[in-house]
Amino acid sequence: MYRTDQYFVRSIPFFAPNLAFDDLIQVEIDDETLYFNDLIKPSNNSTLRVVFFNNDIKCIEKILTTLESYLCGWEGFVGRHYYAINIPKKVNYILVKEFLDGKSGFLDY
Structure with a gap:
């Protein structure tokens, strides 16, 4: 079960050097805008x-x-x-x- 502040990366990151497609990440939500907070589970892509x-x-x-x-x-x-x-x-x-x-x-x- 995933929390509402966790998302899978579903596009190939252009400018995020430590992320890859299908990584599970945690975000901070501020005024309906999502900000990357932490890598929860790498995809190994x-x-x-x-x-x-x-x-x-x-x-x-x-x-x-x-x-x-x-x-x-x-x-x-x-x-x-x-x-x-x-x-x-x-x-x-x-x-x-x-x-x-x-x-x-x-x-x-």
């Missing part, structure tokens, strides 16, 4: 933030499609080249990292 230096949309799409083939999820800003990548706990993190390392000069994370 990993999050990488990727920035693309090239405007070649087809290359970006190809990289994102490859990440999807590794069972990774992603979210991005429309019109920007910044993406948050979810690496599920069942996925080999090293494999994803090696793939992205092979794209250095085109992206960073």
